[in-house]
Amino acid sequence: MRKCLQVLLCGSAAISGLAAASGAWAQADGPVQIDELIVTAQKRAENIQDVPAAITAISGAALQERGVASPVDLQFVVPSMQAGKLLGQTAITIRGVGLNQGSPGVAIHVDGVYQPRPSMGDLAQTDIERVEVLRGPQGTLYGRNANGGAINFITQAPSDQLEGYVLGSYATYNETRLQGVINAPFGDRVRSRLVIDRWDRDEGFVKNVLPNGQDVDKGQTLAARLRVQADLLENLTFDLGLTGLHGEGPTSYFTLYNVPTAGAQAVNPYLTGATVPLEPRRIAANDPIGAERDFASASGTFTWDLGDFQVKSITAYQRLADHEVRDDDSINVSAFPSERTARSRTVTQELNIGGQVGPVTAVVGAFYMRDSAFDQLHYDFPLGIFPLPAGSSLDHLSMRTMTKSKAVFGDATWNLTDRARIVAGIRFSEDKITQTQRTLLSFGPTPPFASCPLRTNDVAYKSTTPKIGAQFDVSDDSNVYATYSKGFKSGGWNLYACDNGFEPEKVTSYEAGWKNxxxxxxLIVNASVFYYDYTDLQLSQVVGLVRLIKNAPAAKVKGLEVEAVWKPEEHWTFNANASFLDAKFTEFSNIDSLDPALGTQNVKGHYLNNSPKVSSNVGVAYKTDPLNVGGRLTARADVSYRSKIYFREFNNAQDAQKAYTIVNAALIWDSPEEKYRVRLYATNLFGEDYLVQMDSSDNFGSRFVAWGSPRQVGLELKANF
Structure with a gap:
């Protein structure tokens, strides 16, 4: 923590120096109250301080000031959150619970629409009004796959003014962004808002050490979103949302973290002389790497205001198509170049009714999802791979995975007195999963044969996830709460194995909090303590030619979180949070495929993946008085600290990322009346090298990893009209 505090002091000193240099120091004009923040985390509008749950909400203005552009950036704002990409997929954990492989363990919603795939979590998240992050299992209101929590992106709604903005930016690594927004009303009853966003990074973060080798972690995306709101009746509103995105570039990759093991070299001798760069963000891939992604969604939301009650219907259709070519050994041998094609179509429908009857405020509803997915993974083995001879190939085909999910739920708050409340909720869910699959294998030049013949597997899961708790107002400005709740993440069938299933994972949570x-x-100070009984954790491991999701029987998670925002006067704003986690396996034995000679290892007492003991985020901002030349300056520094993080259950030294600190800084000039903005920024200011994800494969006897972004310096210009 000493390094973290030193960096924070340096950042504060830098901000003070900037303010003094502007000649804009002013006498404090007295305290400035922090505005109330209204959230809809419980599917009804409430002051965030009144919600008996651990929630972090960030306004769109704060996101822009801090340069938060994706869920990966949120980890440096939200307590107990870890996020990173590996092979193009965004993995998020909260309090040690979340995605390893398979379905997301943290549920992401955009304008109330559930995003069923991990790769959907960071698509087209632009022009945001606010983000709400709920920590802890959200089994009652959000249901399936919300064991770790839920993240709600609420985009800017159309207004009744003709307005908009144009934003352009340039950063190192030849990264550019051009974004335009126009908001246009059509008469008194119809409003529209269109955002178009173009992002391009020509220079890859990850460099190839081979002569003329392909650099990776770069690409381009073009995204657009149209929202149209219409007042059909005085009390009935329809909101149409249309979103599209096309992205391409070498984004599906990894780098190796250790040279191939002696065992892997013995059975695959061509690994012995391979070039294996171990420096951060370095690769020696000799086979092509590239990816294309197309995403489209349409949603329609009816909101019917009946006075004491509100009826809301959210209907959505989403389509995602991915095509990837990968160098799946990441080194200068063609061990197993691969190609993956995946497509999915998802229809969701939610209906909820909320309102108040006497002392009870409640919401009841129903949810339905129909998700159809296709996945094909093809491997070539030009050099062979033990025990396959040269020229072999392998095809995993999941021709159709159909998931049908339905649920009914209710959540209520009963006001016993003006100060005391009871909260309760329950959700009944049913998931039915049908998967049709086969595997084709060829030995050298022989015709392929079905090592897993065509078959269809069915499974169904039913779950009941309750919540009960109490809340008491200690004073008008302080309340305490305690809750008991459960979460459920669906099981299923492994895509790349034959007749191989895995069980649902479950979380039972006990939480108490204090909000002030x-x-x-x-000054706002919130704190929460929690204890999880975590069973059948879904973990993944690559064994031979197959990635398998398997269940770890049990784990315990204990923790403490503290969040604070302080605005002592109009110039200064401070925000801070800290999380202390004790997340360990209490029952699990497994074989490390990188060191099978050790046999089955009992990892009881080892730390869960992505669960640092200590994490903290601290920010400070200073806003000057109006300058002599016009406008105002805002200087901001944000510091994030993480203690050691393990990425594999064996907790070896090479399974870990040592403690690290990330510093982001920005200097912002806003013109009079805030018509123009200039933002100079730096992310990862001191160029810290840190891992964000790790996995392993016994095929080449190595851990493979993804690194966090390097230092970037950029300039952003924005004009409002």
């Missing part, structure tokens, strides 16, 4: 507005509403 202090010092005449200039």
């Amino acid at each position: 507005r202090l010092l005449d509403n200039t």
Whole structure:
């Protein structure tokens, strides 16, 4: 923590120096109250301080000021959150619970629409009004696959003014962004908002050490979103949302973290002389790497205001198509170049009714999802791979995975007195999964044969996830709460194995919290403690030619979180949070495929993946008085610290990322009346090298990893009209 504090002090000193240099130091004009923040985390509008749950909400203005552009960036704002990409997929964990492989363990919604695939979580997240991050299992209101929590992106709704903005930016690594927004009303009843966003990075973060080798972690995306709101009746509104995205570039990759093991070299001798760069963000891939992604969604939301009650219907259709070519050994031998094609179509429908009857405020609803997915993974083995001879190939085909999910739910708050409340909820869910698959294998030049003949597997899961708790107002500005709740993440069938299933994972949570507005509403301090009984954790491991999701029987998670925002006067704003986790396996034995000679290892007492003992995020901002030349300056620094993080259950030294600190900084000039903005920024200011994800494969006897982004410096210009 010493390094973290030193960096924070340096950042504060830098901000003070900037303010002094502007000649804009002013006498404090007294305290400035922090505005109330209204959230819809419980599917009804509430002051965030009144919600008996651990929630972090960030406004769109704060996201822009801090340069938060994706869920990966949120980890440096939200307590207990870890995020990173590996092979083009975004993995998110909260309090040690989340995605390893398979379905997301943290549910992501955009304008109330559930995103069923991990890769959907960071698509087209632009022009955001606010983000709400709910920590802890959200089995009652959000249901399936919300064991770790839920992240809600709420985009900017159309207004009744003709307005908009144009934003352009340039950063090192030849990264550019051009974004335009226009908001246009059509008469008194119809409003529209269109956003178009173009992002391009020509220079890859990950360099290829081979002469004329292909650099990776770069690409381009073009995204657009149209929202149209219409007042059909005085109390009935329809909201149409259309989103599209096309992306391409070498984004599906990894780098090796150790040279191939002696065992892997013995059975595949061509690995012995391979070039294996171990420096951060270096690759020696000799086979092509590239990816194309197309995403489209359409949603329609009816909101019917009946006075004491509100009826809401959200209907959505989403389509995602991915095509990837990968160098799946990442080194200068053609051990197993691969190609993957995946497509999915998802229809969701939610209907909920919320309102108040006497002392009870409640919401009840129903949810339905129909998700159809196709996945094909093809491997070539030009050099052979033990025990296959040269020229062999392998095809995993999941011709159709059909998931049908339905649920009914209810959540209520009963006001016993003006100060005391009971909260309760329950959700009944059913998931039915049908998968049709086969595997084709060829030995050298021989025709392929079905090592897994065509077959269809069915499975169904039913779950009941309750919540019960109590809340008490200690004063008008302080309340305490305690809750008991459960979460459920669906099981299923492994895509790349024959007749191989895995069980659902479950979380039972006990949480208590304390929320406070202090010092005449200039200081907010919230704290929560929690304990999880976590069973059948879904973990993945590559064994031979197959990635398998398997269940770890049990784990315990204990933790403490503290969040604070302080605005002592109009110039200064401070925000901070800290998380202390004790997340360990309590029952699990497994074989490390990188060191099978050790046999089955009992990893009881080992730390869960992506669960640092200590993590903290601290930010400070100073806003000047109006300058002599016009406008105002805002200087901001954000510091994030993580203690050691393990990425594999064996907790070896090479399974870990040592403690690290990330510093982001920005200097912003806003013109009079805030018509123009210039933002100079730096991310990862001191160029820290840190891992964000890790996996392993016994095929080439190595861990493979993804690194966090290097230092970038950029300039952003924005004009409002």
